[in-house]
Amino acid sequence: MTNKNQYTVGKEPFYQAQGDEVKLYEAAYAARLPVMVKGPTGCGKSRFIEYMAWKLNKPLITVACNEDMTASDLVGRYLLDANGTRWLDGPLTTAARIGAICYLDEVVEARQDTTVVIHPLTDHRRTLPLDKKGELIEAHPDFQLVISYNPGYQNLMKDLKQSTKQRFTAFEFDYPDAALESAILAKETGLDAAVCDKLVQIGQAARNLKGHGLDEGISTRLLVYAATLIRNGVDAKAACRMALVRPITDDADIRDTLDHAIDASFA
């Protein structure tokens, strides 16, 4: 049997609630409803799930989805060994067996036909058929499925099927407002509040450019990176350029504008 403990979240992760999402999630878990979290990159989706797993004291199995992922990567596959072939459970199967929260991160990155394997687990059946192995798994009573995706870079190719979407309850996340975001930075990195305010101001400048040269604004995660660098003694302007501007754009005009925003914010 798989070691259940390796999946438990040991220490309390810092999560700053933006609304009543914690209560709502607890209600969803009580009914074992599948949950979907949407929102731009780096706004705290994964942190939220981690926090909830800790709060509910359940193991958490995270799968980062990608285009090459197939159904067998989720469910499991046969491997060969000295005595012949051997079955190896995939993360989804493991979660269903041990009663963990299975978190499929960026689920739209996986191909649509792959995600169909989660369907029987997400409705009243709560079963997972392993057709290659000829086994039908009844999901553990504690098992819950959570998926996340970022509607920002949605395109025609990368969207969930309606039949998949309609199996989930959903939370929509966005970047927190300025005061809250600044508080998050301060708490996460221990940086001075005034500097945090300025970082948030730069972040918001970039978010204003979304759709006007930027696909996505500066995320809270990048702001935390910048704050961490500054905390470790890096010059504020250099840290901002390195953590906030250079990663998000190759466009010279946008880069100049954001560099100027940094110069204007840090006198």
Add this chain to the structure above:
Amino acid sequence: MTDVVAERTEEAARYWEQLGCRFSQVNAVFDECIKEAQALLSKAGLAAYIENARIIGKMGRGAEPLLVYLEEAPSVASIVGEHALITLREFSEYMSTHTNFKAIVPFLQTSGAIARRLHDDKMFRRYIEIVRDMMDRTSGSIHGHHTTFASPGLPDLLKQSPKLLSVLSLQGFQNWIEYGIKYYNNHPERQEEYFRLESADAIAVMQRERHGTLLVDNERKLDAYIRALWNDSDYLIPYSVAFASLRKAMPYYTDDGIRLPDVYDDLNGVSGIDRYRAALAHMAAHRRWSQQMIVDNWSPFQRASVEVFEDSRVEYLACQKYPGLRKLFLALHPVPREEDLQLEEQGISVFRLRLAMLSRAILDPDYAYQNEHVREFVRRFHELMATGASTSAAMASIALAFIARTRGQRDLSAQMYFDNTEVDYRDDNRHLWIYIEESDEDEMFEHLDKRQSTEAELHALPPRHYDEWDYNAQNYRPDWVSVYEALHPRGNPAMIDALLTKHAKLTKRLKAMLELLKPQDKVRIRYQEEGSELDLDVAIRSLIDYKSGSSPDPRINMSHRTDGRSFAITLLLDLSQSLGEKAAGSNQTILELSQEAVSLLAWSVQQVGDSFAIGGFHSNTRHDVRYYHLKGFKEPWGDEVKSRLAAMQAGYSTRMGAAVRHAGHYLKTQQADKKLLLILTDGQPSDVDTKDDNLLIADARQAVKELDQDGIYSYCINLDPKADEYVADIFGKQYTVIDNVARLPEQLPQLFISLTK
């Protein structure tokens, strides 16, 4: 006359003698000139001055050249060196002997201003060389060896040269002249117009050659700036600073946009782009924090004072938000000299100086000054701002108190002190005022042009201007072609359906070919050592091999590959007059065949699912190139599009380059891995206003090159049997000539299939 001579010093009299001149006008100013020359020139220089003046006086072109020489030469010589005395004279003589004597006076008159601008002997000589070259090339000649006609543009050029050199480098100046000579050498009136800086392309070429930071080049950056930092956005409209010599125009904003100067040079170590940012920051701060005020009862002084206080207030708030702005504002804000306050005693109004000091003092905590009134009001300003909530009205009451306190007797004096008081990044604050009564100083002209816009229906959208390549000059003619775009009118879509049924057999055949093109989303790759899934058949075979003792095949996995297809295609149709002709060996016109072909192609592309647009163009001179949208990228192939295709008509000429650029402009914004521009034409590029056909061919070639650089693949389908003569020049190898036009409907979709396979 006699009494003037009587007062003349002995030395001046000797010079007068040497000059040997009998013009009474010269005699009247001679003493003044000598006095100035003595101050500016060395002894030897003075002798050369008189000697060269003597020669000019004897040229036989009247008194005026001599007069101007006497006035201007000393200052020129003092700046660029004394041999300029000879250079000026030599060139004047040269002009005189080459029939361009009319240009002597303007040349000498502007020489002082030019010398001050160029400030260097070598540059000044170069300037004269450029002018000489221009003169030689534009002076007319008969039988090739006698210069008999004066250059029509030269006097105007010389009059404009100080203005030109104030915005152009010497190289730019030369390029500007070069353009004028090239295009207007055989057209005296147009040449004069060009060199008077009156024609549109004179101004356009000047813009192109300017130094400094141009608004047009940085519009995107500035748009991003105001969006990002101020969460605001508006049109940025340039106004020209080169021609407003009387009153310096200031930035301003109204309902229809933000007006900024078209160019900023670097100033006080601040780059042009940062000056734009400073101006935008100031206006954005007004837009965020200023409220309008009713000002009918305020005097101009009161208004000026309120402006300064309000400007300072919004800048204060802006600096609170973005502390880095202070550095920028400080560098651009003039530093007024307090000691000049004393000039009031001489009857000069120092009202502006007081306000400028106040403004500087509020902005700059390190500004050293004594004036107690200014000190007190700076304190009151900061007290108000410290309360946190400030309004324009509260600021205005302090401003009015300042005026009441400091009003001086001389404030109304006509002599106003202006030095170091103008803050050029600030706008003119027209947005602050509300007049209850109609005022005559309102900018009523702003709305005039709206009335005229109803006139032209086709030209409902403003034209887009494109450069045109001139192979003679190896350069672009700026903003040469105007492209008007519109939706194509509609006709009866049933006609297109009928055409498609007519080709039912062909569509069936095409369908089979298109099936093969469709993206096969998942392709299995077998026999992989590492893959995403175990390939059971192979694995079991290997296992059996293994158990039976022979070496097993390790490639037992398989993986998948997605086979996507990402094309954006624009079909550009030539709708020129020749399309209406009957196709050889057919009783249909080329237009009808094109309609069939385009319908089949559109249908085919629809089957494959690529993003596809159709545009049509024809032209009637460079001022009127029309671009019709027949189908947009996102539009489905339906009745709407069919009806536009059915209404297609032939007319006018083929100015291909501009249409290609316009189609490319839209194609560029499409997100696709491969971009394809198909051009269906039946003849070579030509237009009624261009005699040289090679010009438009070369321009089309250039347009294709430009697209190539943007990653757009152009391909021409030519229906002209004689196309081989030029089509390769334009498209290289990327073309097909369809000799048998009747087979076009069949060939076009097939061509598309083979191109995108």
